[in-house]
Amino acid sequence: MANKLISKKIGKFALRVGSILLAFVLAAVLTVAISLSMICSDRFPSAQQMFVTTILETGQLKFLASIFLSNDEIQEIVNKNSMKQLNAQVDSQLIQISDDKNTDEEDIEVTEVSGATFSGTMMVIKDPSRVSLATIYPWKEKGVTLDQLVKDNDAIAGMNGGLYDSTNNTGGKPMGVIVSNGEIQYNQPQEVKGLVLIGFTEDDLLEIIDISTMNAADVKSLVKERKIRDAVTFQEEASDANNHFVQLIINNEAREMNGMGSGLNPRTAIGQRADGAVLMFVTDGRGKSGHLGASSGDLISVMQEYGAVNAANLDGGSSSCMYYDGKYLKSSVTFYYENSSWRLPAGFVVK
Secondary structure (H helix, E strand, C coil), X not given: CHHHHHHHHHHHHHHHHHHHHHHHHHHHHHHHHHHHHHHCCCCCHHHHHXXXXXXCCCCCCCHHHHHHCCXXXXXXXXXXXXXXXXXXXXXXXXXXXXXXXXXXXXXXXEEEEECXXXXXXXXXXXXXXXXXXXXXCXXXXXXXXXXXXXXXXXXXXXXXXXXXXCHHHCECCECCEEEECCEEEEECCCCCCCEEEEEEECXXXXXXXXXXXXXXXXXXXXXXXXXXXXXXXXXXXXXXXXEECCEEEECCEECCXXXXXXXXXXXXXXXXXXXXXXXXXXXXXXXXXXXXXECHHHHHHHHHHCCEEEEEECCCHXXXXXXXXXXXXXXXXXXXXXXXXXXXXXXXXXX
16 A cells, blocks of 8 residues: 555655646746747848848757748848859969968968957968868778768867768768869769869869859869869859858958848868968857857958968868867867867868
8 A cells, every 4th residue: 555655645746847848848848839930931031141140040949930931032032131143263373372381280270260249269270281081981881980071080170061961960971072192982962952173283272163054074084174182162053942152252252242141150161372371261150159150240250360362162061170299279169079070971081
């Protein structure tokens, strides 16, 4: 009898706790729904634009915008907060690389950069020949974390690069085009629309090339003619389905923006100075350290401050990460990977 009474009390207690937790969860969901509904209303246009442009840049949460807004309303917001085209070819004459090669760690400078809505880390690599693209080729189901990619390639530093299949954090398959050490390891330029090639030539020059109209044969010819040694691709598309951008600065010309230009997210960007030095920049965001992230304007401003002649935006969000000298300087914004990175098929490394 005593055991039955104890079991009954425990059951009642568990039921009460469960009811309280369920009520808490429902209240939280309701609060979030009401908040998002208010944010997406016309009463708060700035918040509405920030939310839509930001959420369209995510991999898994794009659907949230369409819950409260029609496709036409979303596209209207995207059009008001977009970036003007910047498709000029990189002028190699503007980059003069010194013949004095330095392979010491002193060749690398690391600086913290603070913004109103982000915290970033800038890595300056004075010798561009030290920067290459490391991959896990031949491709597997699962990629590796950035620290493993750096260690496996006897490098000292690295950051994430282009598009890849991040479903369930598998990370073993790239998307678009991958070139490593002059070898085309992946060539599907029409797999995703609006692709731009970002990488280095055999002469250590950073190239940013629109390949959105090219097929695999065209890419093969391009890599041979331009002597591309290491490259990835990222997407340039502003629509109600995606809101991605690539070109930031071409030949010292900064890209112009309409409205906000983009939302706020963790970012990864790469650039090159007139002396050939490579700029690798990664920011936090999505609530990490209380920061929402960086905008396209933030990236342009930072790259200009550090002297970029050419600069491009790479894959951001939860993929953004930077590793140097045995530790993560910037890691995934996802709390369960906060001291690591998502699995990657490739990344820029510094040897």
